[in-house]
Amino acid sequence: MTETTATRPTGLTTAFDIPRPPGLTWYVQAQQPVGYxxxxxxxxxxxxxxxxxxxxxxxxxxxxxxxxxxxxxxxxxxxxxxxxxxxxxxxxxxxxxxxxxxxxxxxxxxxxxxxxxxxxxxxxxxxxxxxxxxxxxxxxxxxxxxxxxxxxxxxxxxxxxxxxxxxxxxxxxxxxxxxxxxxxxxxxxxxxxxxxxxxxxxVPQRHIANGLAEIIKMALIKDASLFKLLEETVAHISSDSLADCGAAMSEVVSRAIAGMLDELEPNLWEGVLERSVDYGHTFSPSLELRADPPLLHGEAVAVDMAVCVALAAGRQYLTTEDAHRALALIAAAGLPLTHPVFTAELLQLGLADAVKHRDGQQRLPLTDGIGSCVFVNDVTAAELSRALEFVHAYVGAADGVDGSDR
Ligand SMILES: NC(=O)c1ccc[n+]([C@@H]2O[C@H](COP(=O)([O-])OP(=O)(O)OC[C@H]3O[C@@H](n4cnc5c(N)ncnc54)[C@H](O)[C@@H]3O)[C@@H](O)[C@H]2O)c1
Ligand SMILES: [Zn+2]
Known part of the structure; x- marks a missing residue:
């Protein structure tokens, strides 16, 4: 049998040193590296x-x-x-x-x-x-x-x-x-x-549009060049053009992914609850599954984004012209701007649920000019109603009819 000499790591207390409770606290700190x-x-x-x-x-x-x-x-x-x-x-x-x-x-x-x-x-x-x-x-x-x-x-x-x-x-x-x-x-x-x-x-066109909602989101909150590129190409974005992945489509997809990763990487576990990628995801989580028939995720995000575009216009963070450009892009992507479940009352309920999700504050991301983002905590019920009116007025004018009940 080999004789061994046990050594005790320095800094550890022995059983004899351990104080009697109360007053015994251990603090464990660890970090987990993530890479993929x-x-x-x-x-x-x-x-x-x-x-x-x-x-x-x-x-x-x-x-x-x-x-x-x-x-x-x-x-x-x-x-x-x-x-x-x-x-x-x-x-x-x-x-x-x-x-x-x-x-x-x-x-x-x-x-x-x-x-x-x-x-x-x-x-x-x-x-x-x-x-x-x-x-x-x-x-x-x-x-x-x-x-x-x-x-x-x-x-x-x-x-x-x-x-x-x-x-x-x-x-x-x-x-x-x-x-x-x-x-x-x-x-x-x-x-x-x-x-x-x-x-x-x-992938069916409705599901391509569904994905475009998330790409438009990235453009609105952080990438004005992507926004312009989408304005120029949206009419040609299809399952085939995306699969062919020519220069423009490749740029659209890679800018969207790069933008997303850039936002996620420093905040993977959402320690910071002001997340610009939550744009369009404030009211939609409560309303997406309420719609009958249900909305696709991106469709609910699109209607939410339309409300947020209007909220930003109401606060002069966006010019009316830019707000109309944003709404026009969402519509050109084949996405809805309004939906019957997005009423002023349900928007308030959705916001209340988002406040719980965001630990007690609205932390509502809004566009501050196309391609940049601010967070607000003081959106009122009256503002929500005015924002809905703004979107309905836009839809009505675009249709050449009163779109207030769409
Ligand atoms: N974890 C996240 O960070 C995150 C981010 C965004 C969205 N989501 C979630 O993603 C979900 C929406 O994803 P989705 O839109 O891909 O929905 P989905 O997974 O339901 O796919 C949509 C439809 O397309 C079909 N399909 C899949 N690949 C196909 C292909 N190549 N060709 C033809 N059909 C195909 C599916 O069978 C399904 O019918 C939502 O539940 C949303 O919450 C999660
Ligand atoms: Zn989403």
Whole structure:
């Protein structure tokens, strides 16, 4: 037996030194570094492209396992290519095909993913979950990964425009609960987010417009050049033009992603509640699920943005001309400016809920000139009513009719 001399790290108290309670306090401080790559790539499902293989640790020789959770629609469209890719890279995949619409964004779906992880017996650190789908699946699978053994590595492959410029590139996960959007959720970074615009070719136009709402948001709060670019190109933005990813579309998508990451990176856990990316997300979370039929996320954001444009005009943060330009861009993107659930009363309720979410203050982001943002805490009910009138008057004038009940 080898004799060892135990040494006590300096600075630690011995059992004898420990004072009797009360008066015993430990302070634990730790930091968790977070780093992940967001890559814009082409031909992600072409076996010649190693990006996805690398993300699951496959080298094409030794067998590697992964759980791939795919949106049902994406599986119908890209399932063969996905399977071919992983076969080429000698990856042993357990497949889970799930629905990817807002009404399926539930805790049950999260549990469903964790069950598949258990069935597969996924290794805790070296085997990855890959999520391929829209924003809904990004949020559901990200949440499952964050809960499973308190955190399992996962890779995001967003396939909708919302997914590619927003839900797929950040660290938020979540599900709806009651009538509340994303009421349950976590912050949990993926290992990588791989974005291939080719997936957008099959996305219906309504869902392209849905994603454009988040891009217009970035333009309004921080990127005047993107705003101008959108004004020039919006009429040509389609699933095909985005998938072709020519110079203009590539600039639109990459400016949107870069702007989003620039805002998220210094505030990943939302320690600071003044978040410019919450623009258009003040009233919409309470109203998105109230609409019948429900609004898409980006549609609710668009109506919320229209109110905020009008609020900014009311405070002279935006000239009337710029406010009209902003409303015109939202409408040209195929998005609504008004909706029957966005009444003055419900806007007040939405704002009250946002105040709770933002820890007691409105912290309402407004455009301060196109491409810049301020936060206000003193919006009144009367201002909200006037803002709605401003938007309705614009819609009425644009339609050449009184649009007050639209
Ligand atoms: N976590 C975040 O930071 C964050 C940010 C923005 C949005 N979100 C969430 O994202 C969700 C909205 O995402 P979404 O708009 O992508 O919705 P979604 O995931 O429901 O996808 C929309 C529809 O497109 C289908 N689909 C997906 N990819 C396709 C493709 N390539 N071709 C054809 N059809 C395809 C889906 O099956 C679905 O029917 C909302 O729940 C929202 O809260 C989260
Ligand atoms: Zn959003």
């Amino acid at each position: 790559e967001v890559s814009l790539t082409r031909g992600l499902l072409n076996p010649a492209n190693p990006a996805l293989a690398k993300a699951v640790g496959a080298d094409g020789r030794s067998g590697v396992r992964a759980l791939v959770v795919v949106d049902r629609v994406v599986d119908e469209l890209y399932g063969t290519a996905l399977r071919g890719y992983f076969t080429a890279w000698q990856t042993d995949v357990t497949w889970l095909v799930m629905p990817g619409d807002e009404e399926t964004k539930t805790l049950d779906q999260v549990v469903e993913v964790t069950r598949a992880m258990t069935r597969m017996g996924i290794l805790r650190r070296t085997e990855r979950v890959v999520v391929v789908g829209g924003g809904v699946l990004m949020d559901v699978v990200g949440m499952a990964a964050s809960l499973y053994r308190r955190g399992a590595p996962y890779v995001r492959v967003p396939t909708t425009l919302v997914g590619q410029v927003d839900a797929g590139v950040g660290v938020k996960t979540g599900v709806n609960h009651g009538t509340h959007k994303n009421r349950l959720g976590t912050y949990f970074a993926p290992e990588a987010a791989l974005i291939d615009p080719e997936f957008l070719r099959t």
